[in-house]
Amino acid sequence: xxxxxxxxDQVKSIDVSEYKYGFVSxxxxxxxxxxxxxxxVRFISAKKNEPEWLTEWRLEAFRRWQTMxxxxxxxxxxxxxxxxxLHYFSAPKGTSGPKSLDExxxxxxxxxxxxxxxxxxxxxxAGVEPSSRVAVDAVFDSVSVATTFKAELxxxxxxxxxxxxAVHSHPELVKKYLGSVVPVTxxxxxxxxxxxxxxxxxxxxxxxxxxxxxLSTYFRINDTKTGxxxxxxxxxxxxxxxxxxxxxxxxxxxxxxxHAAVVELVALEDAEIKYSTVQNWYPGDAEGRGGIYxxxxxxxxxxxxxxxxxxxQVETGSAITWKYPSCILRGDDSRGEFYSIAISNGMxxxxxxxxxxxxxxxxxxxxxxxxxxxxRSDNTYRGLVSAHRKATNARNFTxxxxxxxxxxxxxxxxxxxxxxxxxxxxxHEATTSKISEDQLxxxxxxxxSGEEATALIVNxxxxxxxxxxxxxxxxxxxxxxxxxxEGSVG
Amino acid sequence: MAPxxxxxxxxxRALGEQFSAFRPGDASASRRQEAFTLFAEAGLxxxxxxxxxxxxxxxxxxxxxxPAPEPDAETVAQARERLQAxxxxxxxxxxxxxGSFRPELSDLSALPAGVTVRSVLDALATGDLDADLxxxxxxxxxxxxLALNAAFLQGxxxxxxxxxxxxxxxxxxxLLLSGRAPAATYDRSFVKLGRGAALTLVERHxxxxxxxxxxxxxxxxxxxxxxxxxxxxxxxxxGPQALHLGTTLVRIGxxxxxxxxxxxxxxxxxxxxxxxxxVGENSTSHLYGVSLLDGRAHADTTLIVTHTAAHCESxxxxxxxxxxxxxxxxxxxxxxxxxAQKTDGKMLSKCIFLGEGANMYNKPELEIFADDVVCGHxxTVGALDEDQLxxxxxxxxxxxxxxxxLLEAFAAEAVDTVSVDxxxxxxxxxxxQWLRQHGR
Numbered sequence: 036x037x038x039x040x041x042x043x044d045q046v047k048s049i050d051v052s053e054y055k056y057g058f059v060s061x062x063x064x065x066x067x068x069x070x071x072x073x074x075x076v077r078f079i080s081a082k083k084n085e086p087e088w089l090t091e092w093r094l095e096a097f098r099r100w101q102t103m104x105x106x107x108x109x110x111x112x113x114x115x116x117x118x119x120x121l122h123y124f125s126a127p128k129g130t131s132g133p134k135s136l137d138e139x140x141x142x143x144x145x146x147x148x149x150x151x152x153x154x155x156x157x158x159x160x161a162g163v164e165p166s167s168r169v170a171v172d173a174v175f176d177s178v179s180v181a182t183t184f185k186a187e188l189x190x191x192x193x194x195x196x197x198x199x200x201a202v203h204s205h206p207e208l209v210k211k212y213l214g215s216v217v218p219v220t221x222x223x224x225x226x227x228x229x230x231x232x233x234x235x236x237x238x239x240x241x242x243x244x245x246x247x248x249x250l251s252t253y254f255r256i257n258d259t260k261t262g263x264x265x266x267x268x269x270x271x272x273x274x275x276x277x278x279x280x281x282x283x284x285x286x287x288x289x290x291x292x293x294h295a296a297v298v299e300l301v302a303l304e305d306a307e308i309k310y311s312t313v314q315n316w317y318p319g320d321a322e323g324r325g326g327i328y329x330x331x332x333x334x335x336x337x338x339x340x341x342x343x344x345x346x347x348q349v350e351t352g353s354a355i356t357w358k359y360p361s362c363i364l365r366g367d368d369s370r371g372e373f374y375s376i377a378i379s380n381g382m383x384x385x386x387x388x389x390x391x392x393x394x395x396x397x398x399x400x401x402x403x404x405x406x407x408x409x410x411r412s413d414n415t416y417r418g419l420v421s422a423h424r425k426a427t428n429a430r431n432f433t434x435x436x437x438x439x440x441x442x443x444x445x446x447x448x449x450x451x452x453x454x455x456x457x458x459x460x461x462x463h464e465a466t467t468s469k470i471s472e473d474q475l476x477x478x479x480x481x482x483x484s485g486e487e488a489t490a491l492i493v494n495x496x497x498x499x500x501x502x503x504x505x506x507x508x509x510x511x512x513x514x515x516x517x518x519x520x521e522g523s524v525g
Numbered sequence: 526m527a528p529x530x531x532x533x534x535x536x537x538r539a540l541g542e543q544f545s546a547f548r549p550g551d552a553s554a555s556r557r558q559e560a561f562t563l564f565a566e567a568g569l570x571x572x573x574x575x576x577x578x579x580x581x582x583x584x585x586x587x588x589x590x591x592p593a594p595e596p597d598a599e600t601v602a603q604a605r606e607r608l609q610a611x612x613x614x615x616x617x618x619x620x621x622x623x624g625s626f627r628p629e630l631s632d633l634s635a636l637p638a639g640v641t642v643r644s645v646l647d648a649l650a651t652g653d654l655d656a657d658l659x660x661x662x663x664x665x666x667x668x669x670x671l672a673l674n675a676a677f678l679q680g681x682x683x684x685x686x687x688x689x690x691x692x693x694x695x696x697x698x699x700l701l702l703s704g705r706a707p708a709a710t711y712d713r714s715f716v717k718l719g720r721g722a723a724l725t726l727v728e729r730h731x732x733x734x735x736x737x738x739x740x741x742x743x744x745x746x747x748x749x750x751x752x753x754x755x756x757x758x759x760x761x762x763x764g765p766q767a768l769h770l771g772t773t774l775v776r777i778g779x780x781x782x783x784x785x786x787x788x789x790x791x792x793x794x795x796x797x798x799x800x801x802x803x804v805g806e807n808s809t810s811h812l813y814g815v816s817l818l819d820g821r822a823h824a825d826t827t828l829i830v831t832h833t834a835a836h837c838e839s840x841x842x843x844x845x846x847x848x849x850x851x852x853x854x855x856x857x858x859x860x861x862x863x864x865a866q867k868t869d870g871k872m873l874s875k876c877i878f879l880g881e882g883a884n885m886y887n888k889p890e891l892e893i894f895a896d897d898v899v900c901g902h903x904x905t906v907g908a909l910d911e912d913q914l915x916x917x918x919x920x921x922x923x924x925x926x927x928x929x930x931l932l933e934a935f936a937a938e939a940v941d942t943v944s945v946d947x948x949x950x951x952x953x954x955x956x957x958q959w960l961r962q963h964g965r
Contacts, residue, residue: 442863447890458881466901
C-alpha cells in the first residue's frame with residue numbers, strides 16, 4: 036500500500052502542467068548553418084576531424100538519402116518536415132575535448148544536475164555503493180560532453196567513449212562494426228543519420244569481461260531548430276556482459292524538433308547486452324504544439340551462438356515516437372527479448388514495437404508490450420516475428436496488452452507473425468480494454484480513492500516490464516508513468 | 526473512351542482489351558464502364574497494398590483468362606450429373622455454372638413462402654438495388670478486384686427473405702466451374718433478410734474439370750434488425766490451377782446475428798475475404814473456418830470486422846492444417862469506431878504444421894477508438910504436441926491414429942457450430958478424409 040501512496044504523492048508533488056525537464060540552458064553554442072547538403076556533411080565530418088573513409092561513408096549515405104522517400108506506412112501523422120530548415124550540428128562552445136569536468140561549462144553541469152544525472156565522479160563516489168555505480172556519457176545537442184569513470188573502465192579493458200573519439204582511438208573496431216547491423220541504406224531516417232550523425236556513445240566489452248558497472252548515456256536536445264542525430268555502437272565480445280542505460284530529455288519549444296538516432300548492438304558468442312531506455316523527450320503541449328519527433332532505428336545482432344540481447348523501454352515522451360528496437364537472431368541458440376511500456380497522453384502519437392528475426396537454429400524470443408493510451412493520443416504496437424526456413428525450432432512468445440483511459444484515445448495492434456519453417460512454435464496474444472469497473476470497485480470498496488485505485492491498477496499492468504529495468508531506472512520510470520498519466524485518471 | 530491502364534502489366538492490359546470487346550448490350554453498360562475504370566486506376570493488387578501483402582496478385586496473375594463462355598449442352602449435362610451426387614436433403618438449390626445463373630439446374634421447389642430467388646442480372650436490370658444491399662456492397666469499396674467483378678459480372682442470384690420469415694429449408698448456392706478450358710468467371714449474389722427473418726445459405730464451390738481458372742465470386746448480405754443469417758461456405762477440389770477470390774460483404778442490423786463457417790480444402794490459390802459491419806446495437810457475429818492445405822496450395826483468409834454500433838460481439842476462430850509446402854495466411858482486423866462502446870471482440874488463429882516446408886503468416890490486428898471495450902486476439906503456430914501424442918501412444922493408440930485423433934479434435938472446434946446436420950457431417954467427414962490422406 037505504501038508504494039501506491041508513494042506514487043500518488045509523487046504525482047501530486049509535481050505540477051504536471053510544467054514539463055519537468057522543460058528548461059532551456061543558456062549556453063553559447065557553435066552551430067552549423069541551417070540546411071543540408073554535401074558541404075554540411077563535409078563540415079560535420081571536418082569538425083570531428085574524421086578520417087577520409089568516414090567522410091566518404093557519410094557522403095554516400097547522403098547521396099542515397101536524397102533518392103529516398105520518407106516512410107508513410109506507420110500510423111502517425113505530421114506535417115512534412117523541412118529538412119533544410121534545421122541545424123545539423125550544434126556544439127556547446129568550449130567543450131570540444133574537455134580534459135576534465137572542470138573545463139566543462141558550469142551552466143552545462145547545472146543542467147545535468149537539474150536532470151538528476153550523477154555526472155560528477157566525486158558525488159558518485161561519496162554517495163553511492165560501488166556496486167551500483169553508473170558510468171555516464173552525456174550527449175548535449177550534437178556533442179558528447181563528458182564521460183565518467185573512463186579510467187576505471189579501462190582497467191577491465193572496457194572501452195566507453197564518444198563515438199567521435201572511438202573513430203580515432205579504435206578505428207579498426209568502428210570500421211568493422213559501424214553500419215554492420217543497421218546498414219547505411221536501411222531506412223530513410225537511418226540513412227539521414229548515417230550522413231549527419233554527430234556523436235553518441237561507443238562501447239566495447241572485451242572477451243569474457245562482465246562490465247563492472249552500468250553504462251549510461253543521457254541525451255538532451257537544447258538548442259532551437261536543431262536536429263539530434265546520435266549514433267550508438269555497442270559491441271559485446273565473446274562471453275561478455277554489459278548493461279546499458281539511455282535517458283532522453285529536451286526543453287519545451289513551440290516548433291517540433293527532430294531526433295533521428297541509430298543504435299547498433301553486436302553480441303558475439305555467449306555475450307549478453309541489456310539495453311534499457313527511459314525516453315522522456317518533450318511531448319508537446321496539450322494542443323499538440325511542439326514536441327520531439329522521435330524517429331529512431333535500434334537494432335541488435337546476436338551474431339554468434341548463444342548470444343542474448345534484451346531491450347527494455349519506457350516511452351513516455353515525444354510528440355511522435357516511431358521506433359522498433361529489433362533483434363536479429365543469427366547465432367544458433369541465441370535469444371532476443373523486448374519489454375516495453377509505451378504511454379501516450381495529450382496529442383501524442385506512438386507507433387512502436389519490435390522485430391524478432393529468427394535465422395539461427397533453436398533461437399528464442401520473448402515480447403512483452405504494454406501500451407497505455409490516454410487523452411487524445413494514439414498508441415500503436417507494430418511488431419514482426421519471423422522464422423526463416425533454416426531457423427529450426429524457433430520459439431516466440433508475444434504478449435501485447437493495451438489499456439485505454441478516456442473516450443478519445445486509440446489503441447491499435449498490428450502484429451506480423453511469419454513462420455517459414457514448420458518446426459517453429461509461435462504464440463501471440465493481445466488484449467485491449469479499459470480499467471475494469473469491477474477492479475476499481477473492488478479497490479474503492481477497500482477504501483482507496485479513485486486515483487489511488489487507478490495508480491495501483493496501472494502499476495500492476497506494467498509490472499512485468501518495470502521488473503526488467505535496472506534499479507536506477509525503475510524508480511525514475513515509475514515516477515514518469517505517474518506523471519505522464521496525471522490528469523487522465525481519477 | 527478506352528480504359529486507362531497506368532502501368533505496363535500483361536494481364537492488366539489484356540483485361541482492358543477483354544473489357545473493350547465485352548459488349549453486354551444492356552442498361553448496365555455505364556455501370557460496368559465505371560467499375561472497370563476503378564479497376565484500371567488501381568490495377569491488380571500488389572504486395573505493396575497492405576491487405577494483399579501475402580497474396581500478390583500482380584505476381585500470381587500472369588495472364589488474363591477470357592471470361593467463361595455460355596456453357597454448352599454437354600457441360601450442363603455433366604453439371605446435372607455432378608449435382609445429383611451431392612445433395613443436402615430437403616434443401617433448395619441455386620446453381621451458378623461458369624458464372625451465370627442456371628434456372629434449369631436449380632431446384633427451387635422446396636422453397637417455402639417468404640423467400641424469393643431471381644437472377645441477379647434480371648434484378649439489377651429491372652430496378653435499383655435495395656438500399657441496405659447497396660450499403661453492404663460499399664463495404665469493400667476500395668478493393669480493385671471487386672470492381673473487376675462488377676465490370677465483368679456474368680450472373681448470380683438475388684435471394685430475398687420477407688420480414689419475419691424464418692426459413693427452415695437451407696438454401697444451397699452451388700457455384701460450379703466447368704473447368705474444360707482456361708476461363709475466368711465473375712459472379713455476384715445478394716442476400717437480403719428483412720426484419721426478423723432467418724436463413725441458412727450453403728455456398729459451395731466445386732469444379733468439373735481442372736483447367737486453369739480465375740473465380741471472382743462475391744456474396745453481399747444485408748441482415749435486417751432481429752434477423753439471423755447462417756452462411757456456410759465450402760471451397761473444395763478446385764485443383765492446383767485454380768485462382769479463387771471469394772468476397773463476402775455483410776451489413777448487420779440491430780439485435781441481429783451472423784454466423785459463418787468456411788471450409789477450404791483445395792489446391793491452387795484461394796483468397797477468402799470478408800468485410801463485416803455492425804450498424805445496429807446488440808448484434809453478434811461468429812466467423813469460423815478450417816483450411817486444409819497440401820502441396821503448394823496457398824490460402825489467404827482476410828477479415829475486416831468493423832464495429833460502428835455499440836454493444837456488439839464478434840468472434841473469429843480459424844484453424845489451419847498445413848502439409849507439404851503449403852502457405853496459410855490469416856489476416857484479421859477488428860475495428861472499433863469511436864463511440865462503439867461495450868464492444869466485445871475475440872479473434873483466434875491456430876495453425877498446425879504437418880509438412881516441413883509449410884509456411885504460415887498471421888496478422889491479427891486491432892484498431893480501437895473507443896475505451897470501454899474488451900478486445901483480444903491470439904495466434905499460434907506449431908507442430909502437433911509431442912506430449913499429447915506420447916500420452917495417447919502410452920495408452921496403446923498407434924501413432925497415425927493418435928495424430929488423426931488430435932487433428933480431428935483441433936479442426937472440429939471450428940465446424941462444431943454448423944446447424945445443418947447434413948452439412949456439418951459432410952464437413953467433419955471431409956476433414957477426416959483429408960487427414961487419412963495425409964496421415965504419416
